[in-house]
Amino acid sequence: MSPEKKSRKMSRYAMYPGRASLASVREFIRSTLEPFSSISPHICDIITATHEACKNAIEHNPNCESPVDIVLRIHDEGVTVEVSDRGHGFEVRNFIPPEDPKPLAQQGRGLFLIYSLMDEVEATSSELGTTIRMQKRLTIDD
Amino acid sequence: MELEVSTRDVGEYTVIKLKGEVDIYTAPSLRETIVDSVERGRYKVAVDLDEVDFLDSTGLGVLVGGLKRVKQHDGEMGIICKQENILRIFRITGLTKIFKMFKSTEDLRD
Known part of the structure; x- marks a missing residue:
């Protein structure tokens, strides 16, 4: 999945952790994608996946004062979202498609x-932070 | 957006009606309401999600925690929802198999 795809539109959002932060991210995704009728049926999937990636960034870096950056690109192959934090990073080999969550587990569904809602998911991580890149493959005809 | 939580008893069930968005910040009020219901001896609980605009994995975890709590008392937990966007999250995560799923509050009386 190349981040260099020719963009029809690119929007950025800096999320500062706080009570309204995740709601603001969801609204950012919704308001950016809603004008595209061919994306509209998939907005909820993209919002949920982005929310879960941002929630992970907050939960795994609770004391990080830097914002989480969200970059949303609409391009010829669909919609790509990148969620980048400046936390302490993690082993990307642990960021793998999970098996079906155990029915009575209270965690682990994010x-x-x-992985279920997006078509491609990649993670890169170092001591400088982590980026989760997710793509929904769509034909954008508007 | 905040989450409004209200409860009322419908037959054997206590219905917890949610309005707004359920996420990591608002889910604790749902958890507290489920715990309160169980503590007052109401072990059949149904959570009405028809006016929920968004539900994340933390909210799902709280619902599963509630299910485990009522099961300790041989109770039941149902989900009331007609919204496809929310039902899709339950289907994807396999949770339609462990909760009793209802289309409306009226179905609780059947």
């Missing part, structure tokens, strides 16, 4: 939802 990553499962990201």
Whole structure:
């Protein structure tokens, strides 16, 4: 999945962790994608996947004061979202498609939802931070 | 957006009606309401999600925690929802198999 696809539109959002932060991210995704009728039926999937990636960034870096950056690109092959934090990073080999969550587990569904709702998911991580890149493959005809 | 939580008893069930968005910040009020219901001896609980605009994995975890709590008392937990966007999240995560799923509050009386 190349981040260099020719963009029809690119929007950025800096999320500062706080009570309204995730709601603001969801509204950012919705308001950016809603004008595209061919994306409209898939907006809820993209919002949920982005929300879960941002939630992971907050939960795994609770003391990080830097914002989480969200970059949303609409391009000829669909919609790509990148969620980047400046936390301490993690082993990307652990960021793998999970098996079906155990029915009575109270955690572990966030990553499962990201992989289920998006068509491609990649993670890169270092001591400088982590980027989760997710793509929904769509034909954009408007 | 905040989450409005209200409860009322419908037959054997306590219905917890949610309005707004359920996420990591608002889910604790749902958890507290489920715990309160169980503590007052109401072990059949149904959570009405028809006016929920968004539900994340934390909210799902709280619902599963509630299910485990009522099961300790041989109770039941149902989900009331007609919204396709929310039902899709339950289907994807396999949770339609462990919750009793209802289309409306009226179905609780059947």
